[in-house]
Amino acid sequence: MSAPNKSYDPVEVEALKPEAVERAREDALEAIAGAGDLEALHEVRIAHAGDRSPLALANREIGALPPKARADAGKRVGRARGEVNKALATRLAELEAERDERVLVEEAVDVTLPARRAPLGARHPLTTLMERIEDVFVAMGYEVAEGPEAEAEWFNFDALNIAPDHPARSEHDTFFLHAPGAGAEGAEGAADAADGPGSGVVLRTHTSPVQIRSLLDREPPVYVVCPGRVFRTDELDATHTPVFHQVELLAVDEGLTMADLRGTLDHMVGALFGADIRTRLRPNYFPFTEPSAEMDMVCYVCRGDSVGNPDRPCRTCSSEGWIELGGCGMVNPRVLTACGVDPERYSGFAFGFGIERMLMFRHNVEDMRDMVEGDVRFTRPFGTEI
Numbered sequence: 450m451s452a453p454n455k456s457y458d459p460v461e462v463e464a465l466k467p468e469a470v471e472r473a474r475e476d477a478l479e480a481i482a483g484a485g486d487l488e489a490l491h492e493v494r495i496a497h498a499g500d501r502s503p504l505a506l507a508n509r510e511i512g513a514l515p516p517k518a519r520a521d522a523g524k525r526v527g528r529a530r531g532e533v534n535k536a537l538a539t540r541l542a543e544l545e546a547e548r549d550e551r552v553l554v555e556e557a558v559d560v561t562l563p564a565r566r567a568p569l570g571a572r573h574p575l576t577t578l579m580e581r582i583e584d585v586f587v588a589m590g591y592e593v594a595e596g597p598e599a600e601a602e603w604f605n606f607d608a609l610n611i612a613p614d615h616p617a618r619s620e621h622d623t624f625f626l627h628a629p630g631a632g633a634e635g636a637e638g639a640a641d642a643a644d645g646p647g648s649g650v651v652l653r654t655h656t657s658p659v660q661i662r663s664l665l666d667r668e669p670p671v672y673v674v675c676p677g678r679v680f681r682t683d684e685l686d687a688t689h690t691p692v693f694h695q696v697e698l699l700a701v702d703e704g705l706t707m708a709d710l711r712g713t714l715d716h717m718v719g720a721l722f723g724a725d726i727r728t729r730l731r732p733n734y735f736p737f738t739e740p741s742a743e744m745d746m747v748c749y750v751c752r753g754d755s756v757g758n759p760d761r762p763c764r765t766c767s768s769e770g771w772i773e774l775g776g777c778g779m780v781n782p783r784v785l786t787a788c789g790v791d792p793e794r795y796s797g798f799a800f801g802f803g804i805e806r807m808l809m810f811r812h813n814v815e816d817m818r819d820m821v822e823g824d825v826r827f828t829r830p831f832g833t834e835i
């Protein structure tokens with residue numbers, strides 16, 4: 450940088466010559482106009498308006514001029530710099546607008562594209578219904594008890610007072626896993642349970658063997674609710690399935706009577722179907738209960754109003770007013786004796802019913818096959834109960 454000098458002629462300072470300033474200005478404006486994107490403009494700004502740009506360097510020379518030359522040079526350089534800065538600002542605005550427009554197009558989200566869904570599963574309504582029933586009994590102090598699905602014949606039949614010539618024992622109803630006397634190896638849980646080597650192994654045909662296991666495992670009083678899968682040699686059709694579910698109840702205590710059975714049934718249907726829904730008992734026969742009954746509940750849809758009323762038929766109970774639930778009765782003293790419980794001191798009641806059937810009339814499921822096919826379109830409408 451030159452020192453102040455009285456004889457100094459600004460025209461002689463190369464950078465401050467009007468042509469030089471004009472050239473610097475033109476170069477800058479041309480470069481700005483030619484900047485195709487924001488990055489290029491950034492480079493242009495450094496080159497033409499930055500600290501080391503010709504106009505900035507020229508500006509720096511001004512201070513060294515004699516006072517009279519300073520104003521003239523200052524005006525010239527100042528105007529040029531002002532113009533360059535304005536052009537930069539304008540070009541910046543243009544390029545930013547262009548970029549924003551491009552981003553809007555390139556990064557646009559097509560909200561009509563199909564979304565990637567992670568489908569929510571749902572628990573099977575049979576499971577949730579069984580758990581709901583268990584809850585009703587757990588709330589009354591019952592304990593949940595389970596037994597093996599491959600069961601010793603002794604538990605499934607003999608101990609329940611089902612004699613060897615009872616029709617339920619015929620192969621027609623029962624899946625036999627091991628013939629009597631063949632031993633029970635391979636049938637988990639059943640092997641140790643088989644009462645002696647003579648007992649064959651079956652897929653349990655009902656949950657009643659859990660009654661026996663519960664009585665053998667515990668001292669009375671016994672209050673258990675036994676949910677589980679059971680098996681019978683039925684073909685799968687709209688109303689049958691070879692694999693289905695039951696819930697079994699057993700109460701053994703001092704002084705239990707049929708009134709306790711009835712009250713318990715009424716409480717259960719009240720909790721599941723509405724407080725005013727009642728049960729009725731019709732005489733029936735089961736080898737393991739005496740007396741035995743078939744239990745019905747008042748139709749929770751028409752509450753009996755459809756009976757003899759052809760104008761208002763009821764699909765749920767076929768206008769019968771009652772829905773059949775399952776079997777029940779007072780535990781046969783022979784069963785208590787087989788389990789080492791003194792029938793002189795203790796009495797009990799039991800009942801058992803099918804869950805598929807209950808699900809059918811509770812939710813208007815018309816075809817039992819829907820329950821076993823595992824299609825989420827069947828389970829999902831029941832909600833994602835946990």
Ligand code: PHE
Pocket residue numbers: 654655656657697735738775776777778799800801802
């Ligand atoms: N176990 C019987 C059945 O499967 C139902 C039942 C259970 C009957 C308990 C009486 C008492 O049909």
